[in-house]
Amino acid sequence: MRSGLGFTAAMLVLCGLCIRPAWGQTAPQTSNPANATLNVAALNLAAMQRAVDRASEPASRWSGPTSGPAAVPGATIAIISEDLRNGGVLGVAKGIKEAANAIGWNTRVYDARGTAAGRSKAVAAALALQPDGAILVGVDAGDMKPDLLPFAARKIPLVGWHVGPLAGAMANSPVAMNVSTNPLDVARITAMAAVIQSGARAGVVVFTDGNFQIAKAKTDAMxxxxxxxxxxxxxxxxxxxxxxxxxxxxxxxxxxxxxYGKSWNYALAINDIYFDYATPALTRAGNMGRGLSLLSAGDGSAAAFLRIQAGTFQTGTVAEPLNFQGWQLVDETNRLLAHQPVTGYVSPVHLVTAANIHFDGGLQGQYDPNNGYRNIYRSIWKR
Incomplete structure (x- = not known):
């Protein structure tokens, strides 16, 4: 067992990376934990509680881009999706299509259905379309780099959602921008919520997918x-x-x-979809499954919102603003088509629980920030 001081120092460092800033701003650096004067036992949970509380606040203020190029007219965009059965991927694809309609673009969707062969086929079909731009949704840009280089050779701009372990502008990649919240912050807040909810006595199983860099990074952070x-x-x-x-x-x-029986009281996952198929088994298990809490480090699927609202095992999801991120992907693509740089904008972490699900679109089964992003982007595009 770790000493109380060691635990305090570790948690303060971790919390410093997780504090929820105002919408889209950079989190402040943590002061030296050695200077702490609060009671050690109280400080451990208090530091995490502050981080979790800030991640749970309503998102009502916009601090993203307010200027940029007008809409490049008549573009055709290929949307290359990892697997449309994934609620996050589907939500972003819908957001892209909504934004494309607003800006006046055509789109074509290609679904890889979660297989290596499907990815290669989808990328090849998108390239054959000869689009003006392409958007990757959930496809690992590192693993797919050889398949994506022909887009760069043809000067077809590429942006993506959850295409790598780091959010923001991408270096040394044919993909210019990875639209995402900070996946490490997402994972840390998820794990901290489990620690807080359990009174620092969680017995944890983590579900992950070793096929993706972003999943590995989230798992390590949890x-x-x-x-x-x-x-x-x-x-x-x-x-x-x-x-x-x-x-x-x-x-x-x-x-x-x-x-593990009752020793297993918390399940953490890199995506809500695991819990879609775990919940029926937990229900069948009766008393053995009762008391198990599920928390997900993304992406805030409609099914997850329903489970949280109904109190059916899942107690939290760190939800991505999927529809908003679809609009951001279209805006980043428009900037590249206008020969301007991407914004590098990273949206902050948001934890959805039963206590705040009635804010920001939660009752409609999604995290949709109430910050006016649609009108702001329309204004930028002069649409």
């Missing part, structure tokens, strides 16, 4: 928090491909319940 909690227990990390979650999660859930 483990960092759980391992820093002296009275928490990391029971297991289970690697289940998102594309196979429907087939594998029921049996995996049954296996974990049999192995």
């Amino acid at each position: 483990l960092e928090v759980i391992r820093a909690c002296g009275d928490c227990r990391l029971l297991a990390v289970r690697n289940v491909a998102i594309s196979n979650s429907a087939e594998q999660m029921p049996a995996v859930t049954d296996e974990l319940l049999a192995q």
